[in-house]
Amino acid sequence: MLRQQDVGYRIVVRRIVGIREGRPLFADALGELVELSETHITLATDGGPLRVPVGEVHRARRVPPARRPTATAMIALETAADEAWPAPVRGRLGDWRLRAAAGWTGRANSALPIGDPDRPLPAALDAVQRWYADHGQPALVNTPLPLAAPVGTELDARGWTSRPPVLVQTVPLATLTAPAPGAADLPPVALKAAPTDDWLGVAADRKGGLPDAARHVLTAVDRVRFAELRVDGRLLAVGRGTVTGEGRWLGVSLLEVLPEARRQGYAGTVVRALAGWAAAEGATRAFLQVEQRNVAAVALYRRLGFTTHHTYLTRVAP
Numbered sequence: 001m002l003r004q005q006d007v008g009y010r011i012v013v014r015r016i017v018g019i020r021e022g023r024p025l026f027a028d029a030l031g032e033l034v035e036l037s038e039t040h041i042t043l044a045t046d047g048g049p050l051r052v053p054v055g056e057v058h059r060a061r062r063v064p065p066a067r068r069p070t071a072t073a074m075i076a077l078e079t080a081a082d083e084a085w086p087a088p089v090r091g092r093l094g095d096w097r098l099r100a101a102a103g104w105t106g107r108a109n110s111a112l113p114i115g116d117p118d119r120p121l122p123a124a125l126d127a128v129q130r131w132y133a134d135h136g137q138p139a140l141v142n143t144p145l146p147l148a149a150p151v152g153t154e155l156d157a158r159g160w161t162s163r164p165p166v167l168v169q170t171v172p173l174a175t176l177t178a179p180a181p182g183a184a185d186l187p188p189v190a191l192k193a194a195p196t197d198d199w200l201g202v203a204a205d206r207k208g209g210l211p212d213a214a215r216h217v218l219t220a221v222d223r224v225r226f227a228e229l230r231v232d233g234r235l236l237a238v239g240r241g242t243v244t245g246e247g248r249w250l251g252v253s254l255l256e257v258l259p260e261a262r263r264q265g266y267a268g269t270v271v272r273a274l275a276g277w278a279a280a281e282g283a284t285r286a287f288l289q290v291e292q293r294n295v296a297a298v299a300l301y302r303r304l305g306f307t308t309h310h311t312y313l314t315r316v317a318p
Contacts (some may be wrong), residue, residue, distance in 0.1 A: 002041065002060050007033050008167045008290075008298045008308050013041060013060040015052050026058060033062075034302045035295060044302050069310050074147045075114050077168065077287060077309060080245025082112055085253065088216040089135065093127055094118030100135050102213035106163065106314040107289070110140035113151045121154050129317060139317040144168070144310055155315045163314040165292040169306040173250060173284050176275035176304065186265055189273035191225040191241075198235045199226050206256050218254075223247075225277050227270045236261040241274030243281045250278035250286040268304055 002011065011033045018025040029052070031045035041052045041060060069077075087099035087108040095115025101108035111131075117124035125141070132139040141160070143152045195203070195218060203218070204210040210218075218224075221242045229237035239255040252274060257266050275286060288306065290297050 001057075002033065002036055002062070004036055004293055004295065005165065006062050007036055007295050008169075008292050009033055009062050010065050011043060011060060012063050013043065013052055014058045015056045016058055017056075024058070030063070032302065032307060034299045042299075065308070068146070071147055074144055074310055076245060077170070077249070078112060078114050078144050078147075080249040081107075081168070081251060081287065081289065083244035084221060084242040084249075084251035085217055086220045088213050088220070091131055093124060093131075096124065096128075098128065098131050100132070100137055101217055102211050103137060104209075104211055104214040104217065105207065106140060107142065108213070108217050109137060110142040110314055112142050112144075113148050114144065121150065125151075125154060125158070141315040142312055143315055144312045147310070148312075152313065152315065159318045160315045161318070163316065166312050166314070167290050167292050167298065167308045168287060168310050168312060169290065169301055170285055170287045170309045171305040171307065173275055173279050173286055176272050176286060177279050180268065180272060182265065183269065183272065186269045187229050187231050187236075189237075189270055190228045190230070191273060191277050192228065193225065194219065195226040195240075196228065199228060199238050202235065202238045202256055202258075203254050206254065223281055225274060227274055229266050229270055231261075237266040237270050239267075239270040239274055241278060243278050243283050247282045248284055250275060250283045252286055252288040255288075267300055271304060 013029045014026050016024045017027045029043060029045055029050055031043035031050065033043050035042040039054055041054065041057060043050050082097060085107050087101040089100040091098035094117040096117045097112040099108055099110060103109055111128045128141060129139045141151065141155060200210055223243040225241045227239040228235055237257040240253045242251040244251060252271055255267055255270060288301065290301060
């Protein structure tokens with residue numbers, strides 16, 4: 001059977017659809033798992049959402065994606081994501097990227113092992129550990145999968161642990177800019193070139209503070225917008241959008257709706273506003289990164305059209 005770790009992945013479900021001559025009749029459904037509860041499995045199929053009661057499930061398992069991303073596509077997307085979340089302290093190890101931001105977020109404080117480190121893999125990982133030790137931080141390595149699977153194998157042998165898996169999800173920008181039912185009745189979204197104090201306050205609450213390094217990560221991008229949705233002057237939803245990757249990618253991050261304002265369509269409204277701006281800038285696709293265990297967020301993004309491109313693990317030195 002399935003586990004919460006399978007949310008966001010492609011699965012096949014064999015379900016019981018009837019009885020004939022005392023024997024069960026089965027039908028198979030293939031799609032992306034968007035929700036797993038004690039009572040139902042919900043998956044997104046080519047024919048639309050399908051909600052299957054657990055009592056009707058005969059067998060369910062994860063299956064390989066319909067099309068695996070190429071190494072070139074993964075490197076291009078990871079490069080765009082790195083540009084969208086720029087650490088203030090950076091180094092290089094051949095093609096590998098070394099990043100530090102006073103410990104604020106794993107993405108800005110981990111090595112990104114894409115490309116050739118110009119030395120054997122064991123020596124490269126030794127150099128990564130020395131670099132982070134020199135900067136007074138624990139060594140982290142962000143391993144996009146399956147691209148960095150050899151790096152992960154070497155880290156396994158060294159006893160490194162893993163943080164929860166993260167889904168890197170994408171969608172054509174045209175999907176987000178298409179008219180959405182009821183969108184005209186929702187509050188407008190303001191897009192600003194710099195974050196306001198209350199925008200930063202929402203981000204600080206979510207991330208546990210905002211050191212100076214965090215402000216660099218948020219603002220040190222040439223094309224960036226900070227989205228605000230307000231009702232009667234009160235800030236209820238925020239988001240951040242960047243255009244990177246040679247101008248092709250909208251990166252969506254720090255999407256947050258205050259708890260009392262959720263389930264009113266505000267998150268989708270913010271994303272669509274950022275998509276409209278990015279389309280005007282020439283972008284053609286959007287990406288975001290979400291923890292696999294964040295079932296509610298994964299379901300939201302699936303409704304907006306996002307699908308999983310690849311995953312990554314943040315590896316932690318023992």
